[in-house]
Amino acid sequence: MIQRLIPLFLTLALPALAQDGGQLFRLYCSACHGADGKGATGGAFPPLAGSPWVGGDPDRSVKIVLHGLHGPVDVMGKTYNLEMPPQGAMLPDDQIAAILTFVRTSWGNQATPVTTEFVQATRTATRDRNTAWTAGEILKLHPLPLEKTALTHLISQVYAGKWSELPDFSTLKAVNVEEEHDGILTVTDSPLKDSFAMIWQADFQAPADGEYTFLLDADDAAHVIIDGKSVVQVQGTGPMNGSRAKQEKATLTKGTHKFRVEYLEISGNKGITLGWKAPATRNWNWLSDHKGDSGTTREAIPIEPVDGRPVIYRNFIAGTTSRAIGVGFPGGLNLAYSADNLAPALLWTGDFIDGARKWTDRGTDTSPPAGENLVKLAHSRAFPESARFRGYKLDPAGNPTFSVQIGEQILLDSWRAETGTLIRKLTVSGSHLDLQLSQPPELIIEGAAGNSTLKLTSGQPVTLTYRWK
Ligand code: HEC
Structure with missing residues (x-):
């Protein structure tokens, strides 16, 4: 009862102010997660500082706060097997948004703010949920953000020339070769503006055996080749707005695969969108600076x-x-x-x-x-x-x-x-x-x-x- 009065008091006292996420965190979370976010009672509870669970996609943390979490969960190399009680009945959407915005931007965490609308939409989408989540359920819906992309040893090569389709690169000489340490494909900072082609070559680290989905869109043409086999291709001239995007599946074994992407910019706008989904997962992982937009890649609501x-x-x-x-x-x-x-x-x-x-x-x-x-x-x-x-x-x-x-x-x-x-x-x-x-x-x-x-x-x-x- 006392707990219900406190947020009411805060809302009445601060009608025009945004919710104070830090103060709400101290009221509702710090008893277990510690005022410093490192986990109360010497780390008996899991940390929020540095936790990948609170970074990236806010779905994970919103769902955990709404309905609680139980069973084994790995956080930064340590397994906890406890119960977090649901907070959704006690905390309104704007307070959850404020708390999570605070958590995602404190103690060195650097993630985007969480909006009240986002919390509200998640609450609506999960309104039939009346049990705490398990870590497995959450990860299936919202895998942890990859710290790096699946591409290592990524090298880009740029070729100058006018072509109407992807050229035969074997006869061409690159005008620019670069190592891309972030494992991200980009054409926006290419040294040439129009009339050029590119190849990226890298090792693709497949996390598991199974069927992968690749999504490709480009302005203009592009082609993904894995272990020498064509996987997905966008041909000819045209915009990168999803209308020409292609999705194809490829069966890969766990481990390293030779990954090659060919690209052609004819004239006008340029860009490439390349994403992949691991077997039996729903979320896209992006290998390009441009991430797919809603039409083809909006997140599933099962x-x-x-x-x-x-x-x-x-x-x-x-x-x-x-x-x-x-x-x-x-x-x-x-x-x-x-x-x-x-x-x-x-x-x-x-x-x-x-x-x-x-x-x-x-x-x-x-x-x-x-x-x-x-x-x-x-x-x-x-x-x-x-x-x-x-x-x-x-x-x-x-x-x-x-x-x-x-x-x-x-x-x-x-x-x-x-x-x-x-x-x-x-x-x-x-x-x-x-x-x-x-x-x-x-x-x-x-x-x-x-x-x-x-x-x-x-x-x-x-x-x-x-x-x-
Ligand atoms: C009564 C104690 C308690 C309270 C209060 C509590 N939590 Fe938790 N929280 C836990 C426990 C215990 C776990 C791990 C559950 C498990 O092992 O399954 C957890 C897990 C989490 C996780 C995922 C794991 C991680 O460390 O990143 C997040 C995110 C989280 N809590 C956020 C919050 C936020 C935000 C609040 C306040 C609105 C909050 N919790 C309030 C006990 C609590």
């Missing part, structure tokens, strides 16, 4: 099941009709049901939907399924024109049942997920019904005996299980 209940998504989903109902089941199984075709349309595994495209307005663009193993089921309408979609209901566990009326008959189509399989129960009332079943080759469907027509009898439900081969 929509995911909460507390073991499926999540429903009502918006345009790529690959199906405009009236689709997305269902993200716990365990990484996902369904899009088409209310136009009166049938399940898509199944996929892994992440459900990235809400970032729709965060500010509904818009007209479609969101692609965010996960993997996408399978298309129905491509067209399952029943005659007279059939009607009658909506869907959720059972107490949050699992949907879609209903379709075909003349006098009602078809109930229920879905739930269980350890890697989707279980579909079909019930018809009225007379019997022949249901066309699509059997994509990627799936094993049990309960249909390999038939593409399922004969449903009134009052005798049929259960099908769907699993990926």
Whole structure:
């Protein structure tokens, strides 16, 4: 109670002043993190001074302050395994912003201020969260900033000449060669203004085995080559505004790879944007001074099941009709049901939907399924024109049942997920019904005996299980 009165008093006493982050820090954080940010009681608590957790992307620290943190966490070479209680109910957005701005700019920390709007947006985006984060959850969403880029031994070479496509560099002589110690590609401080080409060569340090994503945009042309293989290319003349940006995947083993980027500036503006994502991560790491902008690289806002209940998504989903109902089941199984075709349309595994495209307005663009193993089921309408979609209901566990009326008959189509399989129960009332079943080759469907027509009898439900081969 006392704790609630203090911020109220401060807000009343200082109506026109910005929140004093330092004072709020001493009130709400220093008991554990120390007035000097080094961790109270001789470092029994983790430090905020110098902690990469508070640097870079402010998402990490905002989420930790809102909902708390528990379980093992590594901070500057030491593992803590404690509990930080959530502060979100006690501290309003402007106070959290002020405290974190103070933390990010004190004791030698040098990070950008945190705005009230940012805290507010994060609070809204995570409003269903009612448990403390684990360090793993936070890192999956917001990896720690890399101290250096993945490029070491980066050397740039500049070539003068007029070309309309990337030239054959093997016959050319460089006019300028430089070592780029920061591991960052830049063309803005090139010695030539127009009509030049460049090569960067470096060692790319891949942190893990797996599939990497590379994003390239350039004004004008550019080409990324790893271990002698073409990975991603932007051709011809044009602006660097995302419209010509390309994303490609490359499978790399953990360790060092020969990295080569070729670039061509024809005339006018110049620039290069190059980013990469490590396997199974969401954030871009930038290898260029210019970082990608919102269109192609805005940060993901994953929509995911909460507390073991499926999540429903009502918006345009790529690959199906405009009236689709997305269902993200716990365990990484996902369904899009088409209310136009009166049938399940898509199944996929892994992440459900990235809400970032729709965060500010509904818009007209479609969101692609965010996960993997996408399978298309129905491509067209399952029943005659007279059939009607009658909506869907959720059972107490949050699992949907879609209903379709075909003349006098009602078809109930229920879905739930269980350890890697989707279980579909079909019930018809009225007379019997022949249901066309699509059997994509990627799936094993049990309960249909390999038939593409399922004969449903009134009052005798049929259960099908769907699993990926
Ligand atoms: C009751 C003690 C306590 C209070 C109060 C507290 N924290 Fe924490 N904080 C912790 C503990 C303990 C951890 C580590 C939790 C773990 O091991 O899982 C932590 C971790 C963190 C981390 C991530 C690790 C690091 O060291 O960078 C940040 C950031 C953080 N706290 C910020 C804050 C801020 C800002 C406040 C004030 C609004 C605050 N904490 C208030 C105990 C506290």
